[in-house]
Amino acid sequence: MGEGGKTPYVVAVAIQVIYTGLFVVSKAAFNSGLNTYVFIFYRLTAATALLLPLALIKSTWQNRSTPATPAPAMSCRILFKLFLYALLGNTFTMNVYNVSLKQTSATVGSAATNSMPVATFLLALLLxxxxxxxxxxxxxxxxxxxxxxxxxxxxxxxxxxxxxxxLAHHPVFAHKPQSVSNGAWIKGTFLLLLACVTWSLWIVLQVPLLKEYPNKLMATAMQCLFGALQSFVVAVVVERDFTKWKLGLDIGLLAIFYSAFLGTGVSMYLQSWCAEMKGPVFVAMWSPLALVFTIICSSFFLGEVVHLGSILGGILLVGGLYSVLWGKSKENENKISPAVPEERQLEGQGTPMEKHEEEDLTSHV
Structure with a gap:
């Protein structure tokens, strides 16, 4: 695929289609009765099964092909950090996010993710x-x-x-309408925001981690592994009836495989390629498309009732996203130097936000 032409634009839209499917399929699985905590365990387990062998193969190949520059060794200190970061970014964030998604809607879940770059900027500002x-x-x-x-x-x-x-009188993933009280809706919305904030904190923390241990694929795979183990403990405590852990050929199984393979493996590769071709800002600027697609698809496939407040709030979130992105791009054009040590600037490291964008850490598992 070349840098010119329409390919990067097609790939950018495809990424948002994948995320739209993730929101809709996950919500459909929760509506069907799949426990959110059990879902996270299965999702992270499947993601580990995908990423860990790839990471081991890559490290082995690097050690054999370039013995002078072997794959970085993983110390106990790194393992402990990966365990803590998995607890924050996978176990806590994903469980809170999915519980909140069950209490609100796929549209609200999609809209909330547009606040992540802004939350990341605020955290970087506070730090x-x-x-x-x-x-x-x-x-x-x-x-x-x-x-x-x-x-x-x-x-x-x-x-x-x-x-x-x-949009559809007989939606594909039909379910009995669930009445959600105003209190539960408000709670779910703010829990979604909390999940986005902790997700953003996880992104910021990946910057020094990957500087200390630059094997991105192995770091991601190990965090998935630790997250799966931690999520198993959480799921066992919450859902002790193991008959509800059984998976059938239904929407729950589809959601698990979709989120693990398309939502993790394929989207990570596509985002990395697109960011390399056109830059990280190009990738981020397309994220509001997922909100538009989700509004349409959740109405058609799930039969969700979309409220005007969700649409207006989503528009404001998108406006905030573009404002921060524009401010960042303007700073880069004007060469405004952020508050980082001189030696890091000389090494071409950039700001933590720029660095995490370059590393494409927004493609959270």
């Missing part, structure tokens, strides 16, 4: 990895982006508004 020059246009636009995201979350949580009828 003094980023700076905001309020007297510059880029700094002001970043702050406006943060405000728009906060407003979007509040609109989704507190305002329902008129509803849009489902």
């Amino acid at each position: 003094r990895m980023e700076v905001v020059k309020v007297r510059s246009s880029s700094g002001l636009v970043k702050l406006v982006g943060v405000a728009l995201c906060v407003a979007g979350v509040l609109v989704i949580a507190l305002y329902s508004g008129p509803s849009i009828r489902p």
Whole structure:
């Protein structure tokens, strides 16, 4: 695939289609009665089965082909960090996110993910990895982006508004409508935001981790493995009836394999390729498409009632996303130096946010 032409645009749209399917299929599995905690265990187990052999093969091949520069060794210190980061980024974040998705809708879940770049920027700001020059246009636009995201979350949580009828009278993944109270909806929305914040924190923490242990594939695979073990403990505590752990040829099994293989393996490769061809900002700017696709698909396939408040809140979140992305790109054009040590700038490391974008860590398992 070449750098020119329409291929990167097709790939960028394909990535958002994959994420749309992930939101819709996961929600359909939860509607069918699949326990969210059991789902996370199976998902991470399947992802480990995919990634760990690939990581071992890659490390073995590197050791044989380039013995002078072998694959980095994994120390006990690195293993402990991977365990903690798996606890944060996989076990906690994914369980909170999916429980929240069950209480809200696929549309809200998709909209919330657009706040991740803004949440990552805020965390980097609090950790003094980023700076905001309020007297510059880029700094002001970043702050406006943060405000728009906060407003979007509040609109989704507190305002329902008129509803849009489902596009299909007989949806593919039909289920009995579940009545969700206002309190549960508000709680679910803010838990989604919490999951996005902890997910963003996980992204920020990957930067020093990958600098210390640069084997990205092995680091991801080990975090999946630790996350699967941790999620098993959580699932056992929550769901002790093992008859409910059984999987059949249904939407639950489809959701597990879809999320593990398409949502992890394929999307990671496509995002890495697309970011290499066109840059990380090009990849991020297409993410609102997943929201549009999810609104249509959740209505057609799930029969979900989409509320005006979810659409308006999603628009505000997308506006916040583009504001932060524009501010970042403007800073790069003006060569505004962030608050990082000189030696890192000389090494071409960039800011943590730029680094994590280059490493494509937003393709969380």
